[in-house]
Amino acid sequence: MKLARPRARSRPEPGELVSLEERVGSLSFMRAGFALAVLALGSFAPDLRGVSMGLLTLVTCVYLVPALALAPAVRTLSREPAVLASGALLLFDGLYLTWVIYATGGVESPLRFLLFVHVVAVTLIASSRTGLKVAAWNSLLLLVVLYAQAGGIIGTKETLISALPGQGEHFRLFAMLNVAALWAVALATAAFSSVNERELRAQKVDLHQLSAMVREIDARTDAADIPRILLDKLCEVFGFTRGVILASPEQDLAVLAYRGEAEAPLIVPGLDPVMERAWKDRHTQLVKDLDPGLDPRLGALFPFAGRLVIVPLFLDRGQRLGILALEPPGNADRIKRWTVTVIEQFAAHAAMAMQNAWLLDEIRHRLEENRALQRELMAENMSLEVAVDERTSELSDSLRSLRQVEDARRKLVSRLVNAQEEERLRIAGDIHDDPVQKVVAASMRLQLIRKQVQDPDVRASLDKLLESIRASIFSLRHMIFELHPSVLEHEGLAPALREHMAKLESDLELELQDDFEEQPSSETRVLLFRIAQEALGNVRKHARAKKVQVHLGQEDGGYKVEIRDDGVGFTPPQVLSSAPGHLGLSSMRERAELAGGWCKVHSLPDCGTTVEFWLPATALTSVAKIEPVEEIEPGADVHLGAAAS
Numbered sequence: 001m002k003l004a005r006p007r008a009r010s011r012p013e014p015g016e017l018v019s020l021e022e023r024v025g026s027l028s029f030m031r032a033g034f035a036l037a038v039l040a041l042g043s044f045a046p047d048l049r050g051v052s053m054g055l056l057t058l059v060t061c062v063y064l065v066p067a068l069a070l071a072p073a074v075r076t077l078s079r080e081p082a083v084l085a086s087g088a089l090l091l092f093d094g095l096y097l098t099w100v101i102y103a104t105g106g107v108e109s110p111l112r113f114l115l116f117v118h119v120v121a122v123t124l125i126a127s128s129r130t131g132l133k134v135a136a137w138n139s140l141l142l143l144v145v146l147y148a149q150a151g152g153i154i155g156t157k158e159t160l161i162s163a164l165p166g167q168g169e170h171f172r173l174f175a176m177l178n179v180a181a182l183w184a185v186a187l188a189t190a191a192f193s194s195v196n197e198r199e200l201r202a203q204k205v206d207l208h209q210l211s212a213m214v215r216e217i218d219a220r221t222d223a224a225d226i227p228r229i230l231l232d233k234l235c236e237v238f239g240f241t242r243g244v245i246l247a248s249p250e251q252d253l254a255v256l257a258y259r260g261e262a263e264a265p266l267i268v269p270g271l272d273p274v275m276e277r278a279w280k281d282r283h284t285q286l287v288k289d290l291d292p293g294l295d296p297r298l299g300a301l302f303p304f305a306g307r308l309v310i311v312p313l314f315l316d317r318g319q320r321l322g323i324l325a326l327e328p329p330g331n332a333d334r335i336k337r338w339t340v341t342v343i344e345q346f347a348a349h350a351a352m353a354m355q356n357a358w359l360l361d362e363i364r365h366r367l368e369e370n371r372a373l374q375r376e377l378m379a380e381n382m383s384l385e386v387a388v389d390e391r392t393s394e395l396s397d398s399l400r401s402l403r404q405v406e407d408a409r410r411k412l413v414s415r416l417v418n419a420q421e422e423e424r425l426r427i428a429g430d431i432h433d434d435p436v437q438k439v440v441a442a443s444m445r446l447q448l449i450r451k452q453v454q455d456p457d458v459r460a461s462l463d464k465l466l467e468s469i470r471a472s473i474f475s476l477r478h479m480i481f482e483l484h485p486s487v488l489e490h491e492g493l494a495p496a497l498r499e500h501m502a503k504l505e506s507d508l509e510l511e512l513q514d515d516f517e518e519q520p521s522s523e524t525r526v527l528l529f530r531i532a533q534e535a536l537g538n539v540r541k542h543a544r545a546k547k548v549q550v551h552l553g554q555e556d557g558g559y560k561v562e563i564r565d566d567g568v569g570f571t572p573p574q575v576l577s578s579a580p581g582h583l584g585l586s587s588m589r590e591r592a593e594l595a596g597g598w599c600k601v602h603s604l605p606d607c608g609t610t611v612e613f614w615l616p617a618t619a620l621t622s623v624a625k626i627e628p629v630e631e632i633e634p635g636a637d638v639h640l641g642a643a644a645s
């Protein structure tokens with residue numbers, strides 16, 4: 001959007017009442033009027049003109065062109081050339097009018113009045129000084145025409161000459177009378193105009209000062225300054241001797257500014273009748289004789305005052321704000337309407353400025369409150385953050401110590417499991433090396449003795465003895481297997497589990513599916529075997545099952561074993577832990593988790609039980625490696641010496 005450029009020439013310069021552009025415009029109208037009058041006279045009274053109508057029209061057009069062209073040109077010209085052009089046109093006006101007078105009868109021309117009109121119009125439109133200058137120029141030109149005519153330098157129509165009062169003294173007197181009349185009109189107009197001009201100039205100065213006050217008020221942000229500035233300026237400009245502004249943002253009138261001989265006296269709360277009237281009528285009230293009895297507050301504020309101007313102050317929505325009371329100077333017998341209007345308008349502006357400043361105060365106050373609140377919140381936030389930090393560090397400490405405890409527990413369990421395996425290995429080795437060897441040796445000796453004995457009764461007893469020795473050897477070998485199944489190391493998990501089940505000598509049907517693509521490491525294999533051993537032991541002990549299915553599979557980078565029975569089932573605990581005195585379930589879980597795996601039991605009463613567990617391919621804990629214990633087949637030859645040793 002294009003913004004309209006301010007029209008600089010339409011604003012009057014300091015010291016001017018009317019702008020140059022307006023003046024040129026008004027003078028253009030005057031010139032157009034002159035041209036019309038001249039052409040009308042030329043057309044309707046041809047006897048009166050001494051030149052042809054064509055010449056009259058041509059000269060008039062030549063006159064009008066620059067006169068009318070100047071008005072738009074003034075807007076584009078800078079001030080100096082515009083003033084010069086305007087002055088030149090005034091001179092040109094004189095030349096044109098004088099020529100017209102010459103052409104229409106000279107000293108007797110009926111258009112002589114145009115010179116008078118010119119002087120009066122210029123005085124009124126421009127200024128009295130310009131009017132006088134134009135009067136001087138016009139009278140000079142008139143004299144030139146008249147004398148030229150009288151001296152016969154310029155030709156005059158016979159008819160017109162005959163109408164003249166005569167040549168010589170009469171003619172000169174007539175000419176002088178014309179010039180004197182012109183000057184009389186010019187001086188009278190100038191006198192009238194200068195009085196007006198003075199008045200207008202005074203008003204303009206007042207307005208100038210008051211506008212400066214408005215700028216000062218608008219620049220203030222403290223509401224308390226505004227009424228003081230308004231009161232001081234009004235008193236200064238209009239000469240009021242005392243004044244007061246009563247107002248308050250809360251509608252409870254208080255003295256906001258006072259200008260008098262001393263300090264503002266305290267006034268009782270409430271309103272004087274004249275104040276009520278000013279608010280009600282929404283008009284300024286003029287008090288002629290202040291009666292302190294009737295208006296006690298004003299009486300207290302303006303002791304011995306006669307006349308007062310009471311201006312009601314309103315806010316933008318017509319809300320009552322306060323009262324401005326002013327005491328005119330003692331010698332002023334009346335207050336001009338213009339003054340009252342100006343006071344009302346500037347007071348209204350000041351009232352708005354006060355309201356704005358109060359609003360600003362309130363906003364500032366609210367902002368300050370908000371900032372304080374924000375600060376409080378930030379402090380609160382910080383203390384909360386500190387508390388949260390403390391709590392977090394406490395929690396992380398607790399977590400750390402929990403982890404340490406858990407770590408220690410795992411280590412302990414790991415050590416226990418290791419110790420258990422080692423112990424089993426040792427016991428298995430001891431049983432194999434000593435009791436088994438000795439019992440085998442005893443059995444072999446008995447067999448030798450039996451061969452030498454002939455008595456059938458003794459031989460029968462020896463046979464029974466040999467039978468029970470073989471049973472003991474079988475039990476001992478089963479114990480060795482349970483303690484440390486070497487088949488696990490040599491053949492793998494599935495054969496070990498099959499042998500384990502076979503050795504249990506139960507009616508339980510075992511269905512084993514081995515989907516291992518490769519055998520786990522020996523540590524993982526021992527762990528898998530121990531957990532499966534416990535699960536199968538539970539089936540045998542508690543399930544009363546007919547069949548148990550074992551599936552060995554590989555998934556998720558580890559080994560998964562699933563043992564499903566069709567027994568009585570039970571309600572497994574939420575957390576896989578054994579009841580006091582029962583360790584099986586806990587040990588299964590512990591062993592699985594120790595290796596970084598997991599163990600789950602799914603069961604419901606009468607729905608069988610499924611135990612599944614998974615261990616990673618690389619177990620995280622190390623358990624005793626399986627040291628192969630040499631199995632001795634019953635009946636195998638054993639070196640006695642070796643057995644003895």
Ligand SMILES: Nc1ncnc2c1ncn2[C@@H]1O[C@H](COP(=O)(O)OP(=O)(O)OP(=O)(O)O)[C@@H](O)[C@H]1O
Nearest residue numbers: 538539542543567569570578581582583584585609
């Ligand atoms: N396959 C199963 N079928 C039925 N009940 C079972 C089965 N497995 C476990 N249980 C039930 O869970 C209980 C806890 O088993 P857990 O192995 O922890 O202890 P336990 O076998 O009784 O004793 P421990 O294993 O210490 O010698 C058992 O007493 C039994 O009631």
Ligand SMILES: [Mg+2]
Nearest residue numbers: 537538584585
């Ligand atoms: Mg058990």
